[in-house]
Amino acid sequence: MLLPFFEWCEQLWLGQFIVGSNWLFPVIESVHLLGLSVLGGAILVVDMRLLGLGLKNHPVTELARDARPWLIGALVVMIATGIPLFLSESVKCYYSQAFWNKMTALAIGLVFTFTIRARVTETESVGNTARRQAVVGALSLALWFTVAASGRWIGFS
Ligand code: HEM
Numbered sequence: 001m002l003l004p005f006f007e008w009c010e011q012l013w014l015g016q017f018i019v020g021s022n023w024l025f026p027v028i029e030s031v032h033l034l035g036l037s038v039l040g041g042a043i044l045v046v047d048m049r050l051l052g053l054g055l056k057n058h059p060v061t062e063l064a065r066d067a068r069p070w071l072i073g074a075l076v077v078m079i080a081t082g083i084p085l086f087l088s089e090s091v092k093c094y095y096s097q098a099f100w101n102k103m104t105a106l107a108i109g110l111v112f113t114f115t116i117r118a119r120v121t122e123t124e125s126v127g128n129t130a131r132r133q134a135v136v137g138a139l140s141l142a143l144w145f146t147v148a149a150s151g152r153w154i155g156f157s
Contacts, residue, residue, distance in 0.1 A: 002094065003091075003094055006090040006091050006093065006094040007090075007091060009086070009087050009090040010087065010088075010089070010090045010091050012087055014084055014087050014088075015084075015087035015088045015089075015090065018084055018085075018087070018088035019088050019089075024088075025085065025088055028081050028084050028085055029081075029085060031081045032077075032078060032081040032082060032085060032151075034077070035074050035077035035078045035081060036074075036078065036148060036151075038070055038073070038074040038077070039071065039074035039075065039078060039144070040144070040148070042067040042070040042071040042074060043067075043071065043140065043141070043144050044141075045063055045067050046060065046063050046064050046067050046121055046137075047137040047138075047140045047141045048137070049063050049137075050120070050121070050133040050134060050136055050137025050140075051133075051134050051137040051138065052130060052134060060120075060121050060133065061121065061122060061123070063121075064118075064121035064122055071113075075110075092154075092157075093154065096154050096157040097157065098150045098151075098153035098154045098156070098157045099150070099154050099157075101146065101150040101153075102146075102147055102150035102151050102153075102154065105143055105147045105150060106147050108143060109140075109143040109144055109146075109147055112139065112140065112143060113140065116136060117136055117140050120132060120133055121136075
């Protein structure tokens, strides 16, 4: 059902322009990876604190507040570079289970990050126990690891 849409995506001029170039795909993928390193840092610094590790002298709310612009900036870079990468090989992505795993984990990761994780990291409320923080930190790390690992696996599939 979706295949005609993916075939149409691959025929768009941007995808064709990238396919026709020797260097554009690796350059865009390098920026994708740079975005990943900033995203990884912004996620890790807060999730490690939620797990009771890392920067223990800083309140969770302070770390989450300071990491938020980096998190959002990195997400913008990942999506802005991910879409051209996708357009250059959308039919390959259609047949790649790793791509579907990545997009599923990415959708869940984004909702989780801006709902449950945001609530736990932006308020020092009574119900916000260390145990709850640890569970949220572990889930967040697992989700973003799945996105990154599936992204890497697309290249192998
Ligand atoms: C925001 C979270 C994202 C993360 C953490 C992420 C992570 C990754 C990683 C680790 C790679 C492998 C890079 C390499 O090893 O060279 C990759 C490649 C890729 N990503 Fe993403 N990505 C994200 C968003 C997206 C989005 C939104 C799309 C498309 C709509 C996308 C499409 C791709 C494609 C097509 C590749 C190339 C796979 C290949 O090598 O053929 N990514 N991504």
